[in-house]
Amino acid sequence: MKIIKAKTRRGKKFLENRAPKIIENDKQAIIVKGGKTSETVTNVLKELYQLKKPLATHLKRRNPFHLFDDETGVEKFSQKFDASLFVFGSHSKKRQNALIFGRMYDSRVLDMVELLVENYIPSKEFKEPRPTLGTKPCILLQGTLFESDETMKRIGNLMVDWFQGAKANKIRLQGLELVISLTAIENRILFRTY
Numbered sequence: 001m002k003i004i005k006a007k008t009r010r011g012k013k014f015l016e017n018r019a020p021k022i023i024e025n026d027k028q029a030i031i032v033k034g035g036k037t038s039e040t041v042t043n044v045l046k047e048l049y050q051l052k053k054p055l056a057t058h059l060k061r062r063n064p065f066h067l068f069d070d071e072t073g074v075e076k077f078s079q080k081f082d083a084s085l086f087v088f089g090s091h092s093k094k095r096q097n098a099l100i101f102g103r104m105y106d107s108r109v110l111d112m113v114e115l116l117v118e119n120y121i122p123s124k125e126f127k128e129p130r131p132t133l134g135t136k137p138c139i140l141l142q143g144t145l146f147e148s149d150e151t152m153k154r155i156g157n158l159m160v161d162w163f164q165g166a167k168a169n170k171i172r173l174q175g176l177e178l179v180i181s182l183t184a185i186e187n188r189i190l191f192r193t194y
Contacts, residue, residue, distance in 0.1 A: 017082075018082055026055055026165070026166045026167060027055065027083075027084045027085050027161065027164075028055055028056070028057070028081065028082055028083040028084065028085070029052050029055060029056040029057070029083055029084075029085035029086060029087065029162065030056070030057050030059060030074075030077050030078065030081050030083040030085070030086045030087075031045050031048060031049050031052075031056055031057070031058045031059065031086070031087050031089075032059050032063055032065070032074060032077065032086060032087070032088045032089070033045060033059060033060060033061065033062055033063060033089055034062065034063060034064070034065065034088060034089055034090030034091070035062050035063065035064030035065070035090065036062075036090060036091050036092060037062070037089055037090060037091050038091040038096070038097055040091075040097050040117055040120050041089040041090065041091050041097050041098070041099070041117065042089070043120070043122055044089065044097075044099065044117055044120060045058070045087070045089045045099075046058075047122070047123060048087055050123075051137070051163065051178075051180070051193070052162075052163070052165075055165065055166065057081050057083065059077065065088065067088055067100055067102075067109075067112060068112075068114075071109045071112075074086055074088065074102070074109070075104070075107055075108060075109060078104045078107045079107040083104065084103060084104045084105070085101075085102070085103055085104070085161065085162055086100075086101075086102050086103075086104065087099055087100065087101050087102075087162075088100040088102070095114070095116065096116065097116055097117040097118070097120075098114055098115070098116055098117075099114070099115050099116075099117060100112050100113070100114045100115075101113055101115065101158055101159070101162060102158075103158060103161060111154065111158065113154070113155055113158060115155075115189065118188075123193070128194075135165070135177045135178050136164075136165040136166060136168050136171075136178075137163055137164075137165060137178040137179065137180045137193075138176055138178070138179045138180070139159070139160055139163055139164065139179075139180050139182070140179065140180070140181045140182065141156045141159075141160070141182050141184075142181065142182065142183040142184070143183050143184030143185060144184075145184035145185075145186075146182075146184050149184075152184050155189065156182065156184075159182055163180050178193065178194070179193065179194040180192075180193050181193070181194065
Protein backbone atom coordinates (compact mmCIF):
# COMPACT_ATOMS: atom_id res chain seq x y z
CA MET A 1 0.00 0.00 0.00
CA LYS A 2 1.33 3.44 -0.96
CA ILE A 3 1.76 6.01 1.83
CA ILE A 4 0.61 9.47 0.80
CA LYS A 5 2.13 12.55 2.44
CA ALA A 6 0.47 15.94 2.28
CA LYS A 7 2.29 18.88 0.72
CA THR A 8 -0.08 21.62 1.86
CA ARG A 9 -2.04 22.43 5.01
CA ARG A 10 -5.30 21.74 3.21
CA GLY A 11 -4.02 18.35 2.04
CA LYS A 12 -2.88 17.47 5.56
CA LYS A 13 -6.30 18.34 6.97
CA PHE A 14 -7.98 16.27 4.25
CA LEU A 15 -5.81 13.21 5.02
CA GLU A 16 -6.38 13.57 8.77
CA ASN A 17 -10.13 13.58 8.16
CA ARG A 18 -9.88 10.31 6.19
CA ALA A 19 -7.50 8.59 8.62
CA PRO A 20 -8.80 5.90 11.02
CA LYS A 21 -10.21 7.32 14.25
CA ILE A 22 -11.29 5.99 17.62
CA ILE A 23 -14.69 7.65 17.15
CA GLU A 24 -15.62 7.48 13.48
CA ASN A 25 -17.27 10.28 11.50
CA ASP A 26 -20.96 10.10 10.68
CA LYS A 27 -21.66 7.97 7.61
CA GLN A 28 -21.76 9.92 4.35
CA ALA A 29 -23.99 8.83 1.46
CA ILE A 30 -23.84 9.28 -2.30
CA ILE A 31 -26.97 9.39 -4.42
CA VAL A 32 -26.24 8.22 -7.97
CA LYS A 33 -28.48 8.54 -11.01
CA GLY A 34 -28.39 5.62 -13.45
CA GLY A 35 -28.06 5.69 -17.24
CA LYS A 36 -31.83 5.76 -17.71
CA THR A 37 -34.17 7.09 -15.06
CA SER A 38 -37.85 7.86 -15.00
CA GLU A 39 -39.38 10.98 -13.50
CA THR A 40 -40.46 8.90 -10.48
CA VAL A 41 -36.92 7.70 -9.78
CA THR A 42 -35.50 11.21 -10.19
CA ASN A 43 -38.05 12.60 -7.72
CA VAL A 44 -37.45 9.78 -5.21
CA LEU A 45 -33.69 10.41 -5.36
CA LYS A 46 -34.29 14.12 -4.68
CA GLU A 47 -36.49 13.28 -1.70
CA LEU A 48 -33.90 10.83 -0.31
CA TYR A 49 -31.29 13.56 -0.66
CA GLN A 50 -33.53 15.96 1.29
CA LEU A 51 -33.92 13.36 4.07
CA LYS A 52 -30.19 12.60 4.27
CA LYS A 53 -28.86 16.17 3.95
CA PRO A 54 -26.14 17.35 5.01
CA LEU A 55 -24.59 13.85 5.14
CA ALA A 56 -25.22 13.21 1.43
CA THR A 57 -23.84 14.09 -1.99
CA HIS A 58 -26.28 14.07 -4.91
CA LEU A 59 -24.63 13.24 -8.24
CA LYS A 60 -26.90 14.59 -10.95
CA ARG A 61 -25.15 13.29 -14.07
CA ARG A 62 -26.18 9.99 -15.57
CA ASN A 63 -23.95 7.01 -14.82
CA PRO A 64 -24.62 3.89 -16.91
CA PHE A 65 -23.62 1.35 -14.23
CA HIS A 66 -24.92 -2.18 -13.81
CA LEU A 67 -24.10 -2.69 -10.14
CA PHE A 68 -24.89 -6.37 -9.87
CA ASP A 69 -22.50 -7.09 -12.77
CA ASP A 70 -19.71 -4.57 -12.03
CA GLU A 71 -19.59 -2.34 -8.96
CA THR A 72 -16.29 -0.56 -9.68
CA GLY A 73 -18.00 2.72 -10.70
CA VAL A 74 -19.77 3.19 -7.38
CA GLU A 75 -16.63 2.08 -5.51
CA LYS A 76 -14.67 4.89 -7.22
CA PHE A 77 -17.35 7.39 -6.18
CA SER A 78 -17.19 6.02 -2.64
CA GLN A 79 -13.43 6.58 -2.54
CA LYS A 80 -13.71 10.04 -4.08
CA PHE A 81 -16.47 11.33 -1.78
CA ASP A 82 -15.48 9.29 1.31
CA ALA A 83 -18.95 7.75 1.45
CA SER A 84 -19.90 4.47 3.07
CA LEU A 85 -23.55 4.42 1.91
CA PHE A 86 -25.07 4.74 -1.55
CA VAL A 87 -28.35 4.63 -3.41
CA PHE A 88 -28.49 4.09 -7.16
CA GLY A 89 -31.65 4.84 -9.14
CA SER A 90 -32.44 3.40 -12.57
CA HIS A 91 -35.34 2.50 -14.85
CA SER A 92 -35.59 -0.20 -17.52
CA LYS A 93 -38.29 -2.26 -19.16
CA LYS A 94 -37.67 -5.27 -16.89
CA ARG A 95 -36.79 -3.32 -13.72
CA GLN A 96 -39.07 -0.30 -13.58
CA ASN A 97 -38.33 2.42 -11.00
CA ALA A 98 -35.52 0.52 -9.27
CA LEU A 99 -33.47 1.78 -6.33
CA ILE A 100 -30.38 -0.07 -5.17
CA PHE A 101 -29.41 0.72 -1.57
CA GLY A 102 -25.98 -0.36 -0.43
CA ARG A 103 -23.19 -0.14 2.12
CA MET A 104 -19.46 0.08 1.63
CA TYR A 105 -16.57 -1.01 3.77
CA ASP A 106 -13.12 0.34 2.93
CA SER A 107 -14.53 1.60 -0.42
CA ARG A 108 -15.70 -1.91 -1.38
CA VAL A 109 -19.33 -2.99 -1.66
CA LEU A 110 -20.35 -4.82 1.51
CA ASP A 111 -23.99 -5.47 0.65
CA MET A 112 -26.73 -4.06 -1.54
CA VAL A 113 -30.41 -4.62 -2.11
CA GLU A 114 -32.68 -3.65 -5.00
CA LEU A 115 -36.11 -2.23 -4.21
CA LEU A 116 -38.77 -1.31 -6.78
CA VAL A 117 -40.83 1.85 -6.24
CA GLU A 118 -44.61 1.49 -6.49
CA ASN A 119 -47.31 4.03 -5.66
CA TYR A 120 -44.98 6.98 -5.04
CA ILE A 121 -46.62 10.11 -3.62
CA PRO A 122 -44.33 13.17 -3.57
CA SER A 123 -44.01 15.20 -0.36
CA LYS A 124 -45.24 18.33 -2.20
CA GLU A 125 -48.77 16.92 -2.08
CA PHE A 126 -48.80 16.95 1.73
CA LYS A 127 -49.41 20.13 3.70
CA GLU A 128 -47.04 19.13 6.52
CA PRO A 129 -44.03 21.43 6.99
CA ARG A 130 -40.65 20.11 5.90
CA PRO A 131 -38.19 19.10 8.64
CA THR A 132 -35.23 21.38 9.23
CA LEU A 133 -31.86 20.51 7.73
CA GLY A 134 -29.86 17.91 9.64
CA THR A 135 -32.62 16.69 11.96
CA LYS A 136 -32.16 13.25 13.43
CA PRO A 137 -35.15 11.07 12.50
CA CYS A 138 -36.95 8.57 14.68
CA ILE A 139 -36.92 5.30 12.69
CA LEU A 140 -39.70 2.74 13.17
CA LEU A 141 -39.44 -0.82 11.84
CA GLN A 142 -42.93 -2.33 11.98
CA GLY A 143 -43.88 -5.92 11.23
CA THR A 144 -42.73 -9.32 12.40
CA LEU A 145 -40.89 -9.96 9.12
CA PHE A 146 -38.10 -7.63 10.30
CA GLU A 147 -37.45 -10.16 13.08
CA SER A 148 -38.21 -13.52 11.44
CA ASP A 149 -37.08 -13.26 7.78
CA GLU A 150 -33.29 -13.06 7.24
CA THR A 151 -33.56 -10.92 4.10
CA MET A 152 -35.89 -8.45 5.81
CA LYS A 153 -33.56 -8.33 8.84
CA ARG A 154 -30.72 -7.30 6.55
CA ILE A 155 -32.89 -4.72 4.74
CA GLY A 156 -34.07 -3.29 8.06
CA ASN A 157 -30.49 -3.02 9.30
CA LEU A 158 -29.46 -1.33 6.05
CA MET A 159 -32.33 1.17 6.25
CA VAL A 160 -31.51 2.08 9.86
CA ASP A 161 -27.88 2.53 8.82
CA TRP A 162 -28.96 4.66 5.86
CA PHE A 163 -31.38 7.01 7.61
CA GLN A 164 -29.96 7.25 11.13
CA GLY A 165 -28.26 10.62 10.57
CA ALA A 166 -25.76 12.18 12.96
CA LYS A 167 -25.12 10.49 16.30
CA ALA A 168 -26.84 12.20 19.25
CA ASN A 169 -26.03 11.84 22.95
CA LYS A 170 -29.36 13.20 24.22
CA ILE A 171 -32.84 13.30 22.70
CA ARG A 172 -35.40 16.00 23.43
CA LEU A 173 -38.89 14.64 22.68
CA GLN A 174 -40.33 18.15 22.17
CA GLY A 175 -37.89 18.58 19.30
CA LEU A 176 -38.91 15.41 17.44
CA GLU A 177 -39.61 16.64 13.90
CA LEU A 178 -39.20 13.63 11.62
CA VAL A 179 -40.40 10.03 11.89
CA ILE A 180 -39.48 7.49 9.22
CA SER A 181 -41.75 4.45 9.26
CA LEU A 182 -40.88 1.19 7.48
CA THR A 183 -43.63 -1.44 7.53
CA ALA A 184 -42.93 -4.98 6.25
CA ILE A 185 -45.91 -6.74 4.64
CA GLU A 186 -45.32 -10.02 2.74
CA ASN A 187 -42.77 -9.09 0.03
CA ARG A 188 -43.26 -5.30 0.32
CA ILE A 189 -41.94 -2.50 2.47
CA LEU A 190 -44.15 0.52 3.01
CA PHE A 191 -41.99 3.63 3.46
CA ARG A 192 -43.60 6.69 5.04
CA THR A 193 -42.30 9.90 6.60
CA TYR A 194 -44.19 11.94 9.16
